[in-house]
Amino acid sequence: MSATGSRSGAPLPPTGWQTLGPFFPQALFRDGVDNDLRRRRAGAPPTARGVPIRLRGRVLEEGGGPCVNALVEAWQADAGGRFRHPLDPDWREADPDFLGWGRALTDAAGRYEFLSVLPGGYRDAAGPRAPHVNLAVLASGVMRRLVTTAFFPGFAAANAADPVLSALPDPALRARLVAKDEGEAEGARIFRLDLVLRGDPETETPFFLD
């Protein structure tokens, strides 16, 4: 073993985070591929299951300026609320053509966009999860990823019962994590959620302890 510890002894301390910095290479990002959660692998066709969605918004800093060249990462259940992962007791029923993970690189206006399907809710030990997409922001000045969750309008009862959304003490904060319905375009339902990394109390996005 390395000098950092031993297999049998005390746990190894996890490596410290550092900022993504301003220069994450655009060459490591393929627009339309890396931000498409519906494809299991590069080049595979998107899953046929579920309601296609586009989840989009802007990443903003204090004062409303855009966070340029920031990464937004997304992870969600499939349309049936399943994960292809051993921690999901129903993983065998997971959509075999759906990945559920992707990342977007923000443009000069701080915009990100994901192509996905509307996630299903599921029952968890912590309570019934409403349909949601977990989001993480990495950017220059962000020293550890900032994590939050996008919820969807039209699921008022499920959202009210969700144990993660309920971790926010204030209804105004909970409402801020529900994406806005912007209708349909290009065969997909459009949802918008801006991520305000820092702002006044009326606009700042609530983020969770990672």
Next chain:
Amino acid sequence: MPDHPLPDCFPPYDEAGQPQVPIEGYAATARRNPARALFRRPHTRTELTGPLDPAAKLVPGEGNLAVPGPGRVALGQLIHISGRVLDEDGRPVRGAVLEIWQANAAGRYANPLDAARDAPLDPNFVGHGRVATDAEGRYGFFTVKPGAYPVPGGPGRWWRPPHVHVSVIGPSSLSRLVTQMYFPGDPLNPLDRILNALPDPAARERLIARQTDPAEVEGEWLAYRFTLVLRGRRATPPLP
């Protein structure tokens, strides 16, 4: 499907080993971190899981940043960076996607956003790479030692020591890691505000690679070892 156990227990980070904000002289840390305290949330299935095979989506490349083609060699000190990706129990993390990016030997990024200075670009230096870890959690990159560069902006200008940006996509959302690797003995290390954002000196020391005794290294590359430990303990059995 994984044929190795996956961590399913993610203790909270030790704050002394993680960067604290804001950082003086790095204005973005004041503008881009929430004013409000982070909210505690339960770890449900979405938080605990992640894509089992990230390399299927983020396809690994060559791992050689310094020799983009026959007869083309980047300027600077040729180095090899290798090491292992482990979980907190010291078990190797296989199939993790590692990405690195860095300045060239002159301290310039091959990124149109790094245009504020006269430091030259090197047409033979790629500047970024991507590999996946093997069954023992091992990875390796051939590259050049990056140059230091000044942090742009107002009064109190400071310099970044030579460093390599590292991103690791592991087996769980909660094991995600983005960090920077530093070089041993650099006089800029103790002055770097980003490295020093980690309060615990031992945690800072773990971000500094170890140089392999040059007498033990074959070929023309100076060798550095850098171990990465992802958050996560205990094992969930793999899918049958």
